[in-house]
Amino acid sequence: MLKIKNLKASIEDKNILKGLNLEVKPGEVHAIMGPNGSGKSTLASVLAGREDYEVQAGEVDFDSKDLLDMSPEERAREGLFLAFQYPVEIPGVSNINFLKTAIAEIREHRGLEPLTAKDFLKLVKEKKELVELSGELTSRSVNEGFSGGEKKRNEIFQMAMLEPKLAILDETDSGLDIDALRIVANGVNKLRTKDNAVVVITHYQRLLDYIVPDFVHVLSGGKIIKTGTKELALELEDKGYDWIKEEAQTA
Amino acid sequence: MADIYTEEQLAKDLKKSEYKYGFVTDIDSDKAPKGINEDIIRFISAKKKEPVWMLEFRLKAFAAWKEMKEPDWAHVNYPPIDFQDLHYYAAPKPKKKYDSLDEVDPELLDTFKKLGISMEEQKRLVGVAVDVVMDSVSVKTTFKEKLSELGIIFCSMSEAIREHPELIQEHLATVVPVSDNYYAALNSAVFTDGSFCYIPKGVRCPMELSTYFRINEANTGQFERTLVVADEGSYVSYLEGCTAPIRDENQLHAAVVELKAFKNAEIKYSTVQNWYPGDENGKGGIYNFVTKRGICEGDNSKISWTQVETGSAITWKYPSCILKGNHSSGEFYSVAVTNNRQQADTGTKMIHIGRNTKSTIISKGISAGFSENSYRGLVRMGKGAKNGRNFSQCDSLLLGDKCGAHTFPYIEVENSSAKVEHEATTSKIGEDQIFYCNQRGIDTEKAVSLIVNGYAKEVLNKLPMEFAVEAQKLLAISLEGSVG
Numbered sequence: 001m002l003k004i005k006n007l008k009a010s011i012e013d014k015n016i017l018k019g020l021n022l023e024v025k026p027g028e029v030h031a032i033m034g035p036n037g038s039g040k041s042t043l044a045s046v047l048a049g050r051e052d053y054e055v056q057a058g059e060v061d062f063d064s065k066d067l068l069d070m071s072p073e074e075r076a077r078e079g080l081f082l083a084f085q086y087p088v089e090i091p092g093v094s095n096i097n098f099l100k101t102a103i104a105e106i107r108e109h110r111g112l113e114p115l116t117a118k119d120f121l122k123l124v125k126e127k128k129e130l131v132e133l134s135g136e137l138t139s140r141s142v143n144e145g146f147s148g149g150e151k152k153r154n155e156i157f158q159m160a161m162l163e164p165k166l167a168i169l170d171e172t173d174s175g176l177d178i179d180a181l182r183i184v185a186n187g188v189n190k191l192r193t194k195d196n197a198v199v200v201i202t203h204y205q206r207l208l209d210y211i212v213p214d215f216v217h218v219l220s221g222g223k224i225i226k227t228g229t230k231e232l233a234l235e236l237e238d239k240g241y242d243w244i245k246e247e248a249q250t251a
Numbered sequence: 252m253a254d255i256y257t258e259e260q261l262a263k264d265l266k267k268s269e270y271k272y273g274f275v276t277d278i279d280s281d282k283a284p285k286g287i288n289e290d291i292i293r294f295i296s297a298k299k300k301e302p303v304w305m306l307e308f309r310l311k312a313f314a315a316w317k318e319m320k321e322p323d324w325a326h327v328n329y330p331p332i333d334f335q336d337l338h339y340y341a342a343p344k345p346k347k348k349y350d351s352l353d354e355v356d357p358e359l360l361d362t363f364k365k366l367g368i369s370m371e372e373q374k375r376l377v378g379v380a381v382d383v384v385m386d387s388v389s390v391k392t393t394f395k396e397k398l399s400e401l402g403i404i405f406c407s408m409s410e411a412i413r414e415h416p417e418l419i420q421e422h423l424a425t426v427v428p429v430s431d432n433y434y435a436a437l438n439s440a441v442f443t444d445g446s447f448c449y450i451p452k453g454v455r456c457p458m459e460l461s462t463y464f465r466i467n468e469a470n471t472g473q474f475e476r477t478l479v480v481a482d483e484g485s486y487v488s489y490l491e492g493c494t495a496p497i498r499d500e501n502q503l504h505a506a507v508v509e510l511k512a513f514k515n516a517e518i519k520y521s522t523v524q525n526w527y528p529g530d531e532n533g534k535g536g537i538y539n540f541v542t543k544r545g546i547c548e549g550d551n552s553k554i555s556w557t558q559v560e561t562g563s564a565i566t567w568k569y570p571s572c573i574l575k576g577n578h579s580s581g582e583f584y585s586v587a588v589t590n591n592r593q594q595a596d597t598g599t600k601m602i603h604i605g606r607n608t609k610s611t612i613i614s615k616g617i618s619a620g621f622s623e624n625s626y627r628g629l630v631r632m633g634k635g636a637k638n639g640r641n642f643s644q645c646d647s648l649l650l651g652d653k654c655g656a657h658t659f660p661y662i663e664v665e666n667s668s669a670k671v672e673h674e675a676t677t678s679k680i681g682e683d684q685i686f687y688c689n690q691r692g693i694d695t696e697k698a699v700s701l702i703v704n705g706y707a708k709e710v711l712n713k714l715p716m717e718f719a720v721e722a723q724k725l726l727a728i729s730l731e732g733s734v735g
Binding site for chain 1: 693
């Protein structure tokens with residue numbers, strides 16, 4: 001589904017990603033961990049197409065299409081979803097209206113008929129239960145006045161509504177208390193199918209207790225320096241990152 | 252890397268977005284020679300078969316205007332206007348009297364269709380009576396019979412002067428005196444038409460009254476005059492909307508609108524204004540110097556102004572309320588969009604005179620391109636305005652960094668029981684907001700429209716339903732052209 005080859009990217013002339021390789025297949029959950037400044041969020045931003053980053057080299061294949069050649073909205077319509085680390089507030093635009101617009105655009109891109117108002121509302125009702133989002137939050141302006149936890153739940157609610165092929169969760173666990181973390185993780189787990197995939201970017205192992213990854217990658221210095229299974233995450237929690245960095249240097 | 256949309260690109264695209272409604276209708280016009288003098292005023296008055304008192308009113312106004320100076324305090328810049336180089340009268344030739352739509356000039360009907368305001372559709376869909384002013388002369392008035400059954404008068408100003416002289420003489424220029432300001436005086440001297448509306452005691456007007464103004468003749472100053480009188484306990488909602496064809500030379504528009512609400516009466520006046528704003532270098536476009544004022548004459552009366560301003564090269568407009576009756580209230584809800592080289596200096600005046608009077612001001616400015624957008628507002632609490640209350644909120648939204656937003660609030664309080672609250676914010680449409688929309692599959696053009704409409708929602712919500720839809724489209728059109 002996603003094949004990243006030798007990806008190099010910079011921001012303001014500072015090289016962040018220095019030849020990153022990653023392959024994600026349908027049905028898989030990948031966790032990307034790593035110390036601060038290792039390039040985790042840059043990877044999410046570059047994949048989503050944020051303009052501040054410049055891609056210097058590499059290829060990204062998304063479902064046999066050249067991802068880097070697409071505009072951010074095309075990537076979204078093709079099924080790439082980014083759960084933002086800092087979700088943006090859009091005053092005056094209701095969550096419902098926002099999602100209605102997004103779904104209409106995505107469906108049009110895929111050559112599907114627009115959803116009827118009835119079907120749309122049914123979908124809203126069904127999906128908001130997944131993340132235990134109150135009715136009031138869906139009719140309020142996008143993220144405006146939401147608490148940190150509500151914003152993150154709203155991201156997962158949007159993900160549920162848009163049903164992406166590939167979801168990238170950028171530090172979705174940051175700022176969540178344990179209950180909110182469980183709700184968010186449950187939501188993500190319920191959305192998993194054999195056809196979609198999730199990339200979880202996180203600092204901490206605790207999220208991976210709930211969203212169990214098939215692979216854990218360690219990103220350091222702009223490259224993936226070690227790949228393992230969920231046990232690797234536990235080991236990292238225990239021992240930190242230095243031993244891997246040393247291992248990578250001596251290898 | 253793919254074409255990613257930057258704010259710079261957005262600004263570039265906004266600059267290029269063309270005026271959607273640019274076309275010219277060719278209808279033989281019956282024009283006065285250029286210039287203004289007493290003879291021209293006599294010509295206009297004669298052309299309109301006016302009584303002597305009206306001619307005298309005009310000549311008095313002209314005498315006052317000659318003594319006045321063009322105001323220069325507004326935050327706008329434009330070359331001096333040569334008032335002797337304008338035509339002050341132009342009328343489509345009255346080919347026939349119309350009994351049905353079939354008899355109306357097909358070209359005219361076609362124009363309305365292009366504007367999306369075909370009368371058939373209007374009639375069928377929204378049940379709005381439309382009094383269409385096309386280059387100064389009312390072409391068609393509909394629904395008149397239904398309204399007259401209730402005693403409501405809704406007709407062109409010319410007709411009102413002929414048919415209801417007692418009402419016109421009683422109310423005209425009582426809210427905006429002839430010599431109120433330079434443009435009001437000019438309007439009083441040369442106004443060619445407009446609308447008159449009278450709602451009798453205790454009558455609730457059952458439909459939205461609507462007038463579409465169009466400026467159609469090159470170099471023709473347009474001087475409409477509108478008067479709405481709501482007698483005791485009555486209610487009326489009045490809609491005014493306009494679009495105009497592309498023109499190379501600046502066109503002056505100096506309308507006067509007067510509203511009078513008596514005891515327990517309510518007037519809701521909504522405007523969607525989309526005159527040609529000029530090209531991206533500011534060439535052409537309408538100069539819109541308008542005086543709009545309402546008086547809450549009686550106790551518990553209410554006047555509400557709602558405006559969505561997207562057009563005109565220069566806008567100078569302050570729909571105001573004089574709150575004379577005790578417990579009367581005034582409202583001003585405004586969205587003003589400026590793009591390219593447009594300049595807008597707009598706001599309101601709330602003059603509190605009576606006891607327990609209340610006013611609300613919600614102003615939303617949106618600036619793009621190289622435009623300048625100013626809010627100018629006055630809240631005055633007079634000595635007698637015990638417990639007067641005002642709340643003002645003035646927000647500015649900027650697209651790009653070449654445009655300007657300014658706020659000039661004036662507050663005068665003469666009694667200690669009055670309360671005035673003022674809030675102001677300035678924000679930019681963030682690249683992160685647009686990117687967030689993009690990431691959900693929404694392209695930049697739609698994202699801007701969504702964000703802008705969200706920002707203006709408080710005001711758009713105040714518009715009558717059918718007008719709100721049109722206004723949303725207008726906001727999108729005036730900021731469109733942004734496919735990344």
